[in-house]
Amino acid sequence: MQITFWGVRALVPSPGTETTVTGGNTLCLTVHGEGGETLAIDAGTGITPWGRSLLSGPFGRGQGELDLFITHPHYDHIQGFPFFVPAFIPGNTIRLYGSNYCKRTMEQVLESQMNPIFSPIQTLKNLNSNLLFPEVGPGGILSVGTLGVRLETLPHVTEQAMGVRVTEGGRVLVLAPDVNYPAGEVPPEAVALYRGADVLVHDVRSHRPGLERQHARETFDGRDAVAAAAAAGVKKLVLTHFHFDSTDAELDALLDGLGHDHPFEIELAREGSTLWI
Amino acid sequence: MRVQFWGVRGSIPVPGPLTQRYGGNTSCIRVDTGAQPVIIFDSGTGIRKLGQQLAAQGGEQEIHIFISHAHWDHIQGLPFFEPLYQPGNRITFYSRKRDEFSLRDIIHKVIEDPYFPLSHEDWKADVRFVELEDGAGAELAAGLVMSSSRLNHPLIANAYRIDHGGRAVVYVTDTAPFDHMVLDRDFIPKAPDLTAPVAPEVADLLSRMKDNLVRLCAGADLVIYDTMFTDEEYNRNPHWGHSAASHAVEVCEQAGARHLVIFHHAPERTDDQMDRLMEDILARYRDRNLSISPAIEGRVIEID
Numbered sequence: 213m214q215i216t217f218w219g220v221r222a223l224v225p226s227p228g229t230e231t232t233v234t235g236g237n238t239l240c241l242t243v244h245g246e247g248g249e250t251l252a253i254d255a256g257t258g259i260t261p262w263g264r265s266l267l268s269g270p271f272g273r274g275q276g277e278l279d280l281f282i283t284h285p286h287y288d289h290i291q292g293f294p295f296f297v298p299a300f301i302p303g304n305t306i307r308l309y310g311s312n313y314c315k316r317t318m319e320q321v322l323e324s325q326m327n328p329i330f331s332p333i334q335t336l337k338n339l340n341s342n343l344l345f346p347e348v349g350p351g352g353i354l355s356v357g358t359l360g361v362r363l364e365t366l367p368h369v370t371e372q373a374m375g376v377r378v379t380e381g382g383r384v385l386v387l388a389p390d391v392n393y394p395a396g397e398v399p400p401e402a403v404a405l406y407r408g409a410d411v412l413v414h415d416v417r418s419h420r421p422g423l424e425r426q427h428a429r430e431t432f433d434g435r436d437a438v439a440a441a442a443a444a445g446v447k448k449l450v451l452t453h454f455h456f457d458s459t460d461a462e463l464d465a466l467l468d469g470l471g472h473d474h475p476f477e478i479e480l481a482r483e484g485s486t487l488w489i
Numbered sequence: 490m491r492v493q494f495w496g497v498r499g500s501i502p503v504p505g506p507l508t509q510r511y512g513g514n515t516s517c518i519r520v521d522t523g524a525q526p527v528i529i530f531d532s533g534t535g536i537r538k539l540g541q542q543l544a545a546q547g548g549e550q551e552i553h554i555f556i557s558h559a560h561w562d563h564i565q566g567l568p569f570f571e572p573l574y575q576p577g578n579r580i581t582f583y584s585r586k587r588d589e590f591s592l593r594d595i596i597h598k599v600i601e602d603p604y605f606p607l608s609h610e611d612w613k614a615d616v617r618f619v620e621l622e623d624g625a626g627a628e629l630a631a632g633l634v635m636s637s638s639r640l641n642h643p644l645i646a647n648a649y650r651i652d653h654g655g656r657a658v659v660y661v662t663d664t665a666p667f668d669h670m671v672l673d674r675d676f677i678p679k680a681p682d683l684t685a686p687v688a689p690e691v692a693d694l695l696s697r698m699k700d701n702l703v704r705l706c707a708g709a710d711l712v713i714y715d716t717m718f719t720d721e722e723y724n725r726n727p728h729w730g731h732s733a734a735s736h737a738v739e740v741c742e743q744a745g746a747r748h749l750v751i752f753h754h755a756p757e758r759t760d761d762q763m764d765r766l767m768e769d770i771l772a773r774y775r776d777r778n779l780s781i782s783p784a785i786e787g788r789v790i791e792i793d
Contacts, residue, residue: 223605224534224569227504227513227786236504236513257502264757287604291561295501295756314602321603329559329595332643332730334676369606427569456537456569483505 213359213380215411216242216486219258222390222417222453223288223427230459235483237261238288239389239453241413245380249357251279253376253387258483259292266298274303274341279356281363282310283390284373285321294326294333304341309348311365311374319345350374364405366391375405383489384409388440389452392419398440406444410489413481414440416451416466429455434470434478441476449474452481490656490792491521492711496535497784499663499717499731499753500562507759512786514538515562516753518660518713522653526551526629530649530660530713535786536566540573549577553629556584557662558646559595568600568607578614585639585647586620593618621647624701638705639698640664642730643672650705656792659706659746662715662753666736667699669727677728699740706744710792712737713784715753719766722755734770734781741779748780750790 219225219237226236238256252259263271270276276298282289298304310318319336328334336343348354350365360379365372368391375388386409393399396419406412418436420428432455441449454463467480496502496514503513515533522528527543527550529536543550552572557563572578584592596618600607609616619627626636633653640646642663650659665672669683671694687695706712714737718726723733734751741749751770754763767783774781782790 221504224537224566225502225504225513226537227502227508227534229509231504232506232509236502257504260501260503260756261505285603286606287565291565292501294561316603325561325604328644328674328676329590330561330564332560338676338678371602371606 213246213378213383213385213489214244214486215385215413215489216244217258217452217481217483218242218262219256219292220452220454220481220483221256221288221456222432224456225257226456233460233482234454234463234480237483238291240292241387241389243359243378243385245357245359247357249359251281251356251359251361251378253281254283254289254389255280255293255296256288256290257292260295263296263298271298271301271304274301276304278304278306280306280308281374281376282308282318283375284368284371285310285313285316285318286390289390290322290325293322294331299339299341299343302340305344306341307344307346309346309363311350311372313371317345362405364401366402366405367394367399368392375402377405377409385489386412386446388412388414390415392417393436394419398436398443402440403444406440406446409444409446411448411450411487412441412444412446413450413452415453417453427455429457432458434466438470438474438478442474446476448477448479450479450481450487490651490653490658491523492658492790492792493519493521494784494786494788495519495539496533496566497752497754497786498533498562498756499715500756502534503756510760510785511754511763511783514786515565516557516662517566520651520658522633526553526633528629528651529554531555531557531563532567532570533562533564534566537569540570544571544575550579552578552580554580554582555635555649555660556582556592557640557648557660558642558644559584560663564596564599567596568605573612573614573616576613579617580614581617581619583619583621585637585645586622587645591618592620636705638701640702641667641672641695641698644674648702648705650709657709658711658713658792659709660713661702661706661737661740662713663730664715664732665727665730666723666732667695671695672728672730680726680728683724683727703740703743706740706746709744709746711748711750711790712741712744712746713750713752714740716751717753717755738774738777738779738781742777746779748782750782750784752784754784
């Protein structure tokens with residue numbers, strides 16, 4: 213099993229010379245199984261270069277099938293979808309998974325993103341691929357080839373976001389790219405989802421009472437991620453969802469500041485990098 | 490006047506090593522007259538850093554933001570525009586008026602759930618909305634005049650001209666040329682036949698839209714124009730609502746404008762490809778009485 217990072221930024225893409233190492237695209241990552249099966253998590257701007265890279269394969273011929281998990285529909289998790297070229301090619305099938313958010317289904321949110329005021333695409337119906345919205349709720353389990361997938365609802369601001377646990381053979385990868393813990397501690401459902409992971413990909417942002425609705429950079433400190441990794445006994449913690457103003461140098465310093473005496477490794481997700489598990 | 494480019498891309502921000510020189514942020518331009526009010530064209534992701542600069546200057550600021558249209562790449566930076574969250578600022582948004590929706594609702598929606606966990610109630614600035622009838626203008630301050638004209642792009646697209654001290658800058662994006670079809674409410678699923686005759690009423694409307702735009706650009710010192718396409722790309726996708734440099738040159742020449750800025754770069758165009766595109770454009774129009782140069786993130790053009 214391997215994971216590739218296509219976008220690691222929170223809130224808004226941050227192009228520029230100060231983010232070239234870590235990357236400036238908003239969230240998207242892909243997981244590849246041993247048999248070549250693929251699933252994708254989130255559709256920030258990082259999904260567009262990945263989409264273009266798929267065109268030389270089955271997706272370019274309208275024979276592709278993809279399971280795409282949207283952890284929650286904030287704009288930095290969906291803004292790349294209207295530019296994901298495989299979604300425009302007839303014959304491709306894309307299954308979109310995501311929980312309701314603010315009483316709206318994932319399909320309703322994506323539909324309103326394409327609204328004629330905001331987008332020349334006007335409606336999801338104008339995408340020519342086969343878009344499916346399987347009803348798999350929290351606690352849901354499915355398999356994508358040899359990859360086993362379990363979904364869990366985790367806290368996120370005033371609503372919730374999805375966490376995804378992927379297993380293959382004895383290997384475990386957990387993706388929680390945008391979560392926070394308003395109760396002040398890592399909740400049991402999160403610890404259970406992360407438990408014993410070989411790799412936990414976790415939001416760098418921590419909960420700070422009163423600041424959760426702002427874009428305050430001081431909350432992007434990795435503290436809650438370290439606490440979650442420790443509580444769940446994971447082997448490696450990979451931080452993602454970096455603040456748009458954090459430069460490459462500042463992120464290196466942040467990693468350094470988290471210390472080196474943890475019972476697990478810590479590293480930063482970097483756009484374009486692949487991690488084998 | 491001083492024009493600074495904060496975002497020059499169309500469609501979607503494109504961070505990464507291949508867009509470092511021209512820039513990866515979506516549309517945002519500041520026109521600086523050396524005094525209040527602050528004038529901004531569009532609020533793509535480029536407005537984030539402009540907002541940080543304005544916020545750092547402190548004080549109470551009068552800011553006018555002219556929205557060309559509400560497609561995401563022209564509004565997606567707004568939640569990160571710091572002056573909105575500072576008390577004392579007065580911020581006015583402008584767009585073309587449409588009966589079926591209000592500018593206020595559009596701007597409010599962009600920062601709310603499900604897209605962002607914010608609300609217009611978080612704004613500390615005094616925010617106003619002005620919807621312009623077709624062709625409307627206004628005096629923004631003594632000697633500072635804005636005028637506008639409808640563009641050929643779905644729904645609310647408007648071009649804006651700023652006149653100050655005998656100098657003029659025009660912002661023309663997004664627009665298709667005025668040759669084949671009117672882009673408004675209808676979704677056009679595939680490229681129409683460009684050789685087919687154009688219905689007289691359509692041709693008439695297109696010709697009026699173009700005349701108005703040429704008039705808006707008349708004698709302008711600088712015209713910043715949506716030239717996302719090459720001619721060949723336009724012929725493949727004329728229904729997407731964008732122009733090629735050839736269309737912009739035609740409007741600028743008819744208007745007697747002095748300087749055309751190539752703008753709203755295609756997201757997939759790398760720096761090297763942009764260099765070649767510019768070489769090609771400059772070679773093709775070198776004998777014309779028109780300067781042509783590219784929009785580059787961070788670039789400043791002084792007009793004295």
